Amino acid sequence: MLTDIQIAQQAKLVPIEQIAQKLAISYEDLELYGKYKAKLPLHLIIKEQITQSKLILVTAMTPTPAGEGKTTISVGLADGLAKLNKKVVAVLREPSLGPVFGMKGGAAGGGYAQVVPMEDINLHFTGDFAAIEKANNLLSALIDSNLQSKSRSLNLDPRTLTWKRVIDLNDRALRKIIIGLGGMANGIPREDSFSITPASEIMAILCLSESIADLKKRLASIYIGNTYSGEPIFAKDLNAVGAMAVLLKDAIKPNLVQTLEGNPAILHGGPFASIAQGTNSVLATKMGLSLADYVVTEAGFGADLGAEKFFNIKCVSSGLQPKAVVLVATIRALRHHGGASQSEYDIPAMDKVTLGIKNLHKHIENCKMFGFTPVIALNYFPCDSQEEIDFVHQYCQKIGVKIAVAKGFTEGGLGMTELAQKVIEHIEENNEVFTPLYHHDWSIKEKIETIAFKIYGANKVIFSEKARSQLNLIQKLGFSNLPVCIAKTPKSFSDNPNLFGAPENFAVTVREFEWATGAGFLVPLMGDVMRMPGLPLYPAAEHIDLTDEGLVVGLS
Numbered sequence: 253m254l255t256d257i258q259i260a261q262q263a264k265l266v267p268i269e270q271i272a273q274k275l276a277i278s279y280e281d282l283e284l285y286g287k288y289k290a291k292l293p294l295h296l297i298i299k300e301q302i303t304q305s306k307l308i309l310v311t312a313m314t315p316t317p318a319g320e321g322k323t324t325i326s327v328g329l330a331d332g333l334a335k336l337n338k339k340v341v342a343v344l345r346e347p348s349l350g351p352v353f354g355m356k357g358g359a360a361g362g363g364y365a366q367v368v369p370m371e372d373i374n375l376h377f378t379g380d381f382a383a384i385e386k387a388n389n390l391l392s393a394l395i396d397s398n399l400q401s402k403s404r405s406l407n408l409d410p411r412t413l414t415w416k417r418v419i420d421l422n423d424r425a426l427r428k429i430i431i432g433l434g435g436m437a438n439g440i441p442r443e444d445s446f447s448i449t450p451a452s453e454i455m456a457i458l459c460l461s462e463s464i465a466d467l468k469k470r471l472a473s474i475y476i477g478n479t480y481s482g483e484p485i486f487a488k489d490l491n492a493v494g495a496m497a498v499l500l501k502d503a504i505k506p507n508l509v510q511t512l513e514g515n516p517a518i519l520h521g522g523p524f525a526s527i528a529q530g531t532n533s534v535l536a537t538k539m540g541l542s543l544a545d546y547v548v549t550e551a552g553f554g555a556d557l558g559a560e561k562f563f564n565i566k567c568v569s570s571g572l573q574p575k576a577v578v579l580v581a582t583i584r585a586l587r588h589h590g591g592a593s594q595s596e597y598d599i600p601a602m603d604k605v606t607l608g609i610k611n612l613h614k615h616i617e618n619c620k621m622f623g624f625t626p627v628i629a630l631n632y633f634p635c636d637s638q639e640e641i642d643f644v645h646q647y648c649q650k651i652g653v654k655i656a657v658a659k660g661f662t663e664g665g666l667g668m669t670e671l672a673q674k675v676i677e678h679i680e681e682n683n684e685v686f687t688p689l690y691h692h693d694w695s696i697k698e699k700i701e702t703i704a705f706k707i708y709g710a711n712k713v714i715f716s717e718k719a720r721s722q723l724n725l726i727q728k729l730g731f732s733n734l735p736v737c738i739a740k741t742p743k744s745f746s747d748n749p750n751l752f753g754a755p756e757n758f759a760v761t762v763r764e765f766e767w768a769t770g771a772g773f774l775v776p777l778m779g780d781v782m783r784m785p786g787l788p789l790y791p792a793a794e795h796i797d798l799t800d801e802g803l804v805v806g807l808s
Contacts (some may be wrong), residue, residue: 253662256362257807260370263512271510275341275543283505285378288369291505292518294463294535298542305541306679307572310550310629311559311619312580313612314589314744314752316597317355320582321362321631321661325668326550328365328660329578329629329675331513332668333546336676342367342511343540343549345532346522347374348381348450350785354422357792357808363661365668367509367517371804380458381420381449381522383503387496388454392417392444394490395476396432399440406485410442412477414767416783420449424786447783450524454496456737456771458504459521459533460569467504468497474770475729484729487770506536513665516544525552526742527783529561529773534570553742555579555615556707560689563622564703565735565773568688575679577619578671579626580658581612581644583636589753600637607753609647614745614754616653618707623687627678628655629671632662654678692733696726699736700776704760708745712759719776722765731769739766740778747779 254262268290269279283291310326323344330342344367347359352374360366360373367373376382395415398406419426426446432439449455453474461467472488479485487493506520520536523529530552540547551558559577566572584597589611590604612628619626628648630641641657648655654674659667690702697715704710715723726732740760743749747760766775766783777783787793796806 253363255808256358256366257370257805259364260366260368260512261803263368265368266510266514268508268510271514271516272508275516277543282508288509289372289378290508291378291502292508292539293505296542297535297538302538302541303573305544306546306575307537307541308546308548308576308578308675309559309562309574310548310578310580311555312553313585313615314554314556315742316585316588317594317743319356320580320585322550322552322580323359324362324365324661325578325580325629325631325658326548327361327367327511327517328658328665328668329672330517330548331365331511331515331660331665332672333548334513334515335665335669336672338546339544340515340546340548341540341544342515342517343532343536343547344517344519345550345552346377346380346507346519348448348522348524349375349420350422350448350450352807353787353793353796354785354791355788357796357806364512364664365660366512367519368512369509371807373509373519374807375804377519378502378507380503380507380520383499384452384454384458385418385420385449387499388418388449388452390496390499391415391474391487391490391492394492396439398490406489407479407481408476408485409478409480410440413442415474415476417444417446418449418452419446422448422785422787424784427782427784445784448524448785450522451527451783453768453771454500455521455523456529456768456773458500459523459529459531460566460771461504462534462570464497464504467500468493470770470772471496472770475767504535506533506539525558525561527739527781529565529737530558531562531566534566534572537572538570555618556745557740557742559619559622560703560707561737563686564689565737567686568692568735569772573686574624575684576675577624577626578629578675579615579619580629580631582631582633583640583644584633586612586640586644591752598633598635600635600640602639602643605640605643609644610754611752613651614709616651621689621706624684625653625682627671627675628653629658630655632657632659692735696723696732696736696774700738700762703736703738708760709754709756710746710760711757714759714761716761716763718764719762726765726774731774734769735773737768737773737775738778739775739781739783741781747781
């Protein structure tokens with residue numbers, strides 16, 4: 253079979269104005285970025301239409317290091333619904349250069365279920381990430397300028413600063429740095445650090461804002477640190493809001509592209525689910541619901557991360573009401589959670605699948621806590637044995653869960669019509685209503701423990717001395733009513749990446765908090781998770797190249 257990039261480069265793309273016509277978008281409303289990409293104006297969002305359309309969330313069981321294909325399933329499901337003559341749009345996140353050059357080599361779907369132009373989407377796209385990075389780092393520069401100023405000083409205590417610089421690359425050397433060295437002209441020496449751009453609060457703000465006015469209000473509310481007298485300082489105190497908003501004036505507009513089968517897809521925003529809220533923007537989702545009858549969206553990593561944050565943060569903040577949840581599973585992941593090593597992922601093993609099904613079962617139960625019985629999409633791999641597939645089918649039937657084998661990777665939309673039909677049937681047969689897991693007026697400790705106990709299956713939450721001190725500060729500053737966006741490993745329900753399956757009777761540790769008051773949440777960091785990833789031993793960047801003819805190779 254051809255590689256992902258070979259498939260994408262051989263595809264005959266449709267001019268973007270023809271894709272727009274499928275959603276009844278006029279040419280005058282398109283802000284063109286070449287032939288196959290366009291930005292969409294916010295006035296296309298129609299509040300009255302949003303509640304009439306059907307929002308479908310795609311999430312997954314706890315993934316193997318390679319991932320279980322949520323984007324592939326999301327794109328394929330949209331193509332499958334289109335095959336059934338449904339007016340549909342996929343609304344997804346934009347890829348980060350971190351995974352592109354790090355572990356994954358690309359994040360635009362796979363096989364014959366991709367969004368295109370694949371190279372553009374994976375590499376810079378329409379510049380949204382660059383704008384977010386610049387807005388973030390402008391605030392950093394204003395902070396350091398104020399620290400050095402004598403006439404306009406806010407009396408900021410540098411020991412209390414919480415704001416970090418960002419860059420859209422994996423670079424572990426930037427996790428802890430010293431800035432301002434070289435004399436008085438170069439600023440005040442202090443410790444600083446970088447996060448990856450998808451973890452930036454600006455990214456979170458862009459993804460949760462519902463208008464330019466809301467964007468500016470959230471930017472103004474970014475907590476930076478305290479004065480020496482203990483007074484909180486926000487971005488508005490640095491007169492930073494206007495300039496940051498100007499840098500984001502185009503980035504706030506969702507991006508229109510297409511699937512390989514010429515169906516519309518809206519891509520916007522790109523926070524990771526392990527270290528941020530893991531969902532595309534509210535504006536893009538509501539725009540999709542305004543333009544189509546069915547909207548397929550996704551939330552990153554396993555349902556314990558992406559789906560939990562999609563529900564408790566995005567849906568509560570925006571009032572979105574999903575109609576169905578699709579839970580992606582693979583036989584490879586079931587083997588993994590049953591004890592298979594990475595070298596054994598492609599080897600049929602009924603004993604391991606039988607053990608690994610516990611992980612899938614826990615995710616099914618977690619989805620039910622939010623009011624949804626998921627439809628299982630069994631993402632097919634050639635190494636799957638019929639015995640293993642039959643076992644998963646029988647297991648799901650026994651517990652009353654619909655399941656379909658999904659073959660979008662090899663067959664495109666035709667390989668997804670069974671899943672699409674079962675999702676339609678599920679929506680028509682049920683009237684599932686989203687229920688939040690917790691109330692925002694609970695204490696921060698209660699919210700964390702509720703997620704840890706109910707979603708992860710932990711029996712204890714340990715708060716480090718630093719975290720306990722920060723809880724007191726959170727209370728003092730009046731931020732206790734915010735939801736929590738837990739950052740932890742995506743490899744396990746626990747904060748231990750080596751604890752597979754559906755572990756029980758384990759503790760998780762909150763080592764510290766980070767702030768996202770403008771976005772409207774707090775970030776408890778569990779275990780050893782880092783908000784600036786490092787490159788793997790063999791980064792995908794080593795295999796990416798540009799030919800003499802200007803052709804990109806090596807993306808996946």
